[in-house]
Amino acid sequence: MSYKITIIAGARPNFVKIAPIIHELEQVKSEGATINYRLVHTGQHYDKNMSGSFFNQLKIPQPHVNLNCYGGSHATQTASIMVEFEKELLSNPANLVLVVGDVTSTMACAIVAQKLHTKVAHIEAGIRSDDWSMPEEINRLITDSITNYFFTTSETANKNLINNGISKDYIFFVGNTMIDSLLKHRPHFFAPPIWNKLNLIADNYMVLTLHRPANVDEENRLKFTIDSILAHSNNIPIIFPVHPRTKKVLERLEISYPKLYCIDPLSYLEFNYLVENAKAVLTDSGGITEEASIQDIPCMTLRDNTERPETITLGTNVLVGMDPIKIKPHLARLFKGQWKRGQQIPKWDGKASKRIVDVFLELQKSEDL
Structure with a gap:
């Protein structure tokens, strides 16, 4: 049966x-x-x-x-x-x-x-x-x-x-079954159109994702967060696949920076290609912290807590917090080449x-x- x-x-x-x-x-x-x-x-x-x-x-x-x-x-x-x-x-x-x-x-x-x-x-x-x-x-x-x-x-x-x-x-x-998918499909990652459009170079841009209500629903907080990132990003491109929830707020704020590139959400293989080749990832997503850690890409979580502590204790993730002022020292450490390396996470x-x-x-x- x-x-x-x-x-x-x-x-x-x-x-x-x-x-x-x-x-x-x-x-x-x-x-x-x-x-x-x-x-x-x-x-x-x-x-x-x-x-x-x-x-x-x-x-x-x-x-x-x-x-x-x-x-x-x-x-x-x-x-x-x-x-x-x-x-x-x-x-x-x-x-x-x-x-x-x-x-x-x-x-x-x-x-x-x-x-x-x-x-x-x-x-x-x-x-x-x-x-x-x-x-x-x-x-x-x-x-x-x-x-x-x-x-x-x-x-x-x-x-x-x-x-x-x-x-x-x-x-x-x-x-972690998400890592099963990542490792299986990693050989098939491919560059999204933005890669060639901007002539991006590996290790010379950062990926940003924001979607949690606490980060994006308050207009002033979202603007302050983006301002802080761009002010301390060493003038390298910031690629920002924008969640539909976040897009509505961004349109009201009319945020514009020469090095901030807001794009539509990407397919799975395209997004992970960007992560795999990035200088770092800044995010409020739990899953991305897992993927970045396995790919040994520096990751900054723009939250006050995480349900995935192993990405911090063993991975490449750091809990920055929600106060945008705290972003500066972490980016400074990144550009000094002082970021920690990921370790093997059990299973x-x-x-x-x-x-x-x-x-x-x-x-x-x-x-x-």
Whole structure:
């Protein structure tokens, strides 16, 4: 009898994380395993770069269904996803619902699954920022409180779960599936149009990304942050793929610098080409800190906290904080050539997805799915 796994993805980073799991499931199926999956896109984030090329680049099939639950407030979107996913799961029952990361879809689909008595597995379980002002932190806490199987990226995440009363029997330290995707596709990175347009040179430009509400919704803070970066960037180009949320604020501010290049969001392979060749990355994204650390690119996180401490203790990441004044000394250290080198992060080796699917196979054998 085939076991059925419903895989949930709602935002672009989710697809990066589930792609290698899908590849591994396809591999074991080709070897005779009786596990099938159904890929559900909640539609939480619409991204034109995911409409075709994104799936081709990651070599994953188009979702079996798109619930089209985009837009609206957190409450409205959560409710919409729950209503539509309930219909989906009732029509296509599963033995296990697999959720990844910390977006609204992760939390909403975990709740629906448990209400329908379907077990839940959480990829990236146990990570914590301890900042309840972040919607993602609330999503993590709720999801982990109703998860059955916890797949973690670090020993810190393991400790967080154990401190919350989770039995070690249900915690599986497997590594980071986002790094699986990065290492698999790294040979295929290619330059975006901006590379040739500006005649960019490796190690002579920086990449900037900003999207968190605390950084971009307050116009004065966003302007001060960009001013501080440009004032201390040694006049090298700053490439800024602009999140739709940030674009609206930038248009109101009418920020203009000769060395600041605001461009549309890039495809997965193009963006990581820019990161791999950059002097440094400045970001408020958690996932980018992971990718930069593995590529040994200096990274500055423009936040007061991080749910990925291993990128700081072992990686190339530094927690700058949200006060733009603090940017100057970090950039000074960068240009003096004094940035730390990354170290090997345990189990961030490209094999996390195999470990995850191996657990699924063991659970299937014990009929515990």
